Amino acid sequence: MTTDSDAILTVGDRDPELSKQLDDALTAFNAAVTGVSEQGAFSVKVVDEDGELVGGLTAWTWGGLCGIAMLWVRGDHRKNGWGSKILQAAEAEALRRGCDRVAVSSFTFQAPGFYQRHGYEETGRMLGIPGGHEDVHMFKSLAGPSEDK
Secondary structure, rough: OHHHOOOOOOOOOHHHHHHHHHHHHHHHHHHHHHHOOOOEEEEEEOOOOOOOOOEEEEEEEEEEEEEEEEEOOOOOOOOHHHHHHHHHHHHHHHHOOOOEEEEEEEEOOOOHHHHOOOOOEEEEEEEEEHHHHEEEEEEEEEEOOOOOO
16 A cells, blocks of 8 residues: 555656556546446548648547547638538538537637537636637537427
8 A cells, every 4th residue: 555655746748658547547437437438539631632731620539429629721721611511521420420419619719600600509618828818618419409499
């Protein structure tokens, strides 16, 4: 048995081994509490005729929830509808993988309005983003309209 006096606290740079250990421990804890252990990840990618990245999205899935980690479109393609096409493809893939809801966050200087135009509803904000900005947390149900409405 270890006591607090036997423990050593250190602070350092990024530690990939620590990240993996924490991820494994939290994944096991979450599965034990929720009873849901299946998880996955996917991406959506658009390239131009030269193979250069136009835009893309990365996401994770867990227990019927899809979390959009990142969505980006190159500046010279932002008015061509690629953001919407990428988001719609991700929502279709989430549904295919059994997800019925999506969560995402976007800084106020990024694209919260874009997500809201696509049916996402704000669920909260994190204050303290540099420059006086906020991180807007949003949610969308992929299930059809509720029958009790």
